[in-house]
Amino acid sequence: MAKAVCTGFKASGIASGIKKNNQKDLGLIYTQTPAKAAGVFTRNQIQAAPVIVNRKRIQSGEAQAIVVNSGNANCCTGQQGMEDAFEMARLTAFGLGLGEEKTLVASTGVIGVKLPISKIKAALPRLVKALDSEGFENFAHAIMTTDTIAKIVTRHGRINGKEFTVTGVAKGSGMVCPNMATLLAFVCSDIDVQSDYLGYATYIAAERSFNRVNVDGDTSTNDMVLTLANGMSGAVVENSLHKASFQGVLDEVLKELSKMIVQDAEGATKCVDIKVMGAKSDEDAHRVASTIANSNLVKTAFFGEDANWGRILAAAGRAGVTLKSDRIDVFFNDVRMCHNGIGCGDMAENQATQVMKKPEYTVTVDLKLGSGQASMLTCDFSLDYVRINADYRS
C-alpha cells in the first residue's frame, strides 16, 4: 500500500487496550494549520454521542484534529456517553495544544457499552507522540472493526498548475446499506476551498459512492464522513472548473474506498455491480437496483454461483416500481439469461454460471420502459457473514 502523504497532515494509530490482543484501536489525524471542515452523518434516528458532538462542531466550518476509537461505539450510552465524547475531544485538544472545539471525535464498535475513557486518557500522550506524515496506515488499522484490510486511497489533481492531494481512509464491512454515509470515512486534502462548498462536494461524493453500496441492509448509528482541507498545496478552488476538478478527485477517492468496503464485506466472496437501465426514471432505477442489491435470496444465489435470474426478477417486482414483466432482460456480464421475461435456456445458463465463478461481475437488468438508470455495488451473502455476526460480541 502506498504511503499516504498529504501536505501538512499527520496521522497515528496505536493500541490503547479497548480491543483485545493489543490490536490498534485509537487513531488521530492532525493538520498543522486549521482546515476547512465538512461532514455527512448517519440518517439513523439512533445516533452515537460522537455523531451528536460533531454535527454541532462542524457548523463552524473549521477543524484541526479528528480522534477516533474502535472497539466501542459510544452509542446508547446516555449522558455519560456525551460526557465521554467531549472528554475524548478535550484530552486530545489538550495534548495537541488546540482549542477543544477544533477537535472532532468518532467511535465505532459495539453499541451500548460505556466508553473506557480512562484507557483512552492513558494512551493519548503516546498517540500524539506517534503522529507522522506517513502514519495513515497505522490510523487506518486503528479504526478497523470486522474489516480485514486497511482502506486508504490517495489521488491527485491539478488546479492552475498546482497539484493537490486527496487522501481518504475508511472502515466498514457490516451494517452497510445506502442511507447516508454508511461507515466511518476521513478525507484529508491540501486543497484551498470554502467550507460551504466542501460540505456540498462531500455530500455529492458520498451520494455517488458510499450511498451506492450494499452489504447487509443495516445502517449504523455511528456513520460519518469527515473532510478536512488545509489549503497547504496552494491549489485554490475559485471557479466551477476548479470545483469540477476537485469533485472528480474526491469522487474517485470515495468510490475506490466504497469498492474496497464491498470487497472486504463481512464474509463476502463476490463483488457484483447491479446495473438497472430502461427505467421510467433514475429514481425508479435506483429503487430496483437497491432492492436487488439488498435481497438475501439474490445474495445467497451469488454465493452459490447459481444464475437464478428468477430471484432477480422477483426482487425487482417488489421494489415498489411499476414494471412490465414481459419486457425485462437480465444479463450476467454480456450473457443474456432472460429475454422479455423468459429464460434464454441451458446454453445461456452455462455461460452465466461461468461468469458467476469470477470474483467480480456485472448484473444488468433492462426494464425497457424509459431511459432511467442507476447502479449499486453489492456482495454475496455467505456462511461467514452469519458466523461473523452471530458471534460478534463474544
Added chain:
Amino acid sequence: MAKAVCTGFKASGIASGIKKNNQKDLGLIYTQTPAKAAGVFTRNQIQAAPVIVNRKRIQSGEAQAIVVNSGNANCCTGQQGMEDAFEMARLTAFGLGLGEEKTLVASTGVIGVKLPISKIKAALPRLVKALDSEGFENFAHAIMTTDTIAKIVTRHGRINGKEFTVTGVAKGSGMVCPNMATLLAFVCSDIDVQSDYLGYATYIAAERSFNRVNVDGDTSTNDMVLTLANGMSGAVVENSLHKASFQGVLDEVLKELSKMIVQDAEGATKCVDIKVMGAKSDEDAHRVASTIANSNLVKTAFFGEDANWGRILAAAGRAGVTLKSDRIDVFFNDVRMCHNGIGCGDMAENQATQVMKKPEYTVTVDLKLGSGQASMLTCDFSLDYVRINADYRS
C-alpha cells in the same frame, strides 16, 4: 397431526415426477358442492401465470377445485406459461366433471422453468382418484418446497348451535416477508357465507397473520391465499355477531399456520415475537417492528444467542419513524436489557442470554411516545439459511 375433515371437502396429493426422488408434488382440493371463493394475492409486480389466472376467475365468487403443483413456479414463463396454467386447470376440471372456470390453479418452486405439463396430465387421473376426505395431509405434503413439516390447522366455531369447521393448509419457508399473503395457503370451510364477505374476512385474517411474519425480506411471485366455503355445515353467517365468530376462527387458523411457517423457516432455530409499543401510531409501531424483524444483524444475533440490544435500537432507528433514543426500553421476555436508551448491565445481560437459549421468546421495544403498537413474528438467520439458498436449484 389430526386428520383434517371439513364437511364436503376432499383432498389428495401424489408424486407426478416434477420433483426428484418420487416426492409428492401435485395436490388437489375438491368440494362436492360449489363453494363461495375468495383470494388474496401477491403484490409483487412479477406475477406467476396461476396468479394471473386465479385473479380473474375468483371474481365470479365461486369455485369447486384447486389444483396445485410444487417443484415449478410457472413464473417468468411467458405466453406458454399462461397456456400451461389454463391447461392444468382444464385437465383437472375435465377429470372432476366440472366447468373449467370453477377450477383454480397454483404453482410453487423454481422460477423461469417451463411447467412440465405432460407429467401433470399423466398424473391427473391418479390425483382425482386419490381424493379423500382425510387426504389433506397428502395435499399438504404435495405443496411443500423447502418446508420440512406439513402445515395443516383445523379449528371449529359455532353459529346458532351449528358447528362449522375451518381447515387451512399452507406452505412456505423462504421468500417470506409481509407484503401480502406471503406463501401459498388454502382454506376450506363448511360455513355458509357470501363471497364478498369471504373476501373481506380473508383479507383481514391475512393482514393479522401472514402479513405479520418475516423470514427473509423477500416476497414471492406466486403468493396467494385462497378460501373456499361450501356451506355444508348449515352454519350461516347472517349478522355481525356471526361474522365475528367466523373471523375469530379464520384468524386463529391463519395465525397458527403463519407461526408454523416461521418455526419451519429455512434454517431457523428460533421463533421470536417482536412487539413494539408506545409508538405515536400503530403504523409507526408496525414500521419499527418490521424493520427489526427484517434486520440481518438482529437475526444473526438471535442465531448467536447474543443479547445485542444495540442492534435492535440501530434497526429501530432506520425505520423512518421519529424516535427519542433516551426513552427506549428493550425487554427479552420480562428481562429489561435497556432502560431509557442505556444498557441495564451484566446481570440483565446474563438473564437475557438465558431467555435467548429458548426456541421461542418475545422482544419488546417500548418507545414511550404514544399508544401505538404492533407485533411481528420473525426467526433467526442461521448458517443453514445460507446453505439452503445457495444451493436451491442444484
